[in-house]
Amino acid sequence: MALENNLAQNISEQIPSYVPQQTPDKPAGGTKVHKKKKPFLFEKTLMIIAGAIIFLLIFAVISFEVKIASTNRAVQDTSREIAEATIINKNLEQEVQELSRYDRVYAIAKAHGLEMNEENVRNVTK
Template sequence: MSLNSNLARKVEVEIPLQSPSNVPEQSTGMVHRSISKKSLATRVEKMLMGIIMAIAFTLIAVSISLEINIASTNRALQDTKVSILNTTTINSNLQQEVQELSRYDRIYRFANKQGLKMNEANVRNVVK
């Protein structure tokens, strides 16, 4: 068999055995404590992240709710302003119509049609 072959070869290597006395001693309780501390920190961090996420979600929900409330209030305010403007316009038109209908010459013509005569002795002037 040639040395340039691509096939794997089995090579025997001796691995020295280590005695258990050379391995540094670690107490098993210490390992458990470090793992539990690590887990506890992770649990606390997860709990804090959950609380922060819940607070953030609550703030976002409250913010959206307030924005909706403000928008609906603004819409109601605009509707009220339009209603007031329409009522003001109607009142102005009616006031103008009252002024036109209460002109002296119109009232005098209406009285003549009804057969009423002007009697100066029965007329009283009212001053405001």
């Protein structure tokens, strides 16, 4: 009879059966549902003002960048013109030096029938 008294059967009788409870999809009539609050007029106005300020700042930054770029372009153009004028001036100075050589001046004077008269020549010292 010891075999008839089985402990496994006694344990299974002591364990209650578990039935999962179903949660309702919709809340019951007595519970409150939290809805998103709509922004108040002050908050809407504040958001519009902040958006306008951000837009104006972006516009100002872009316009300043355009002004800076155009100013840089003007500076580069002016620098290029100065460099060209400097080169032209150096070339003209060299040409003046070549044309005012004593040999050349003396040859032109002789070709026009001028002669050297020491009494009419003045020496200028600095």
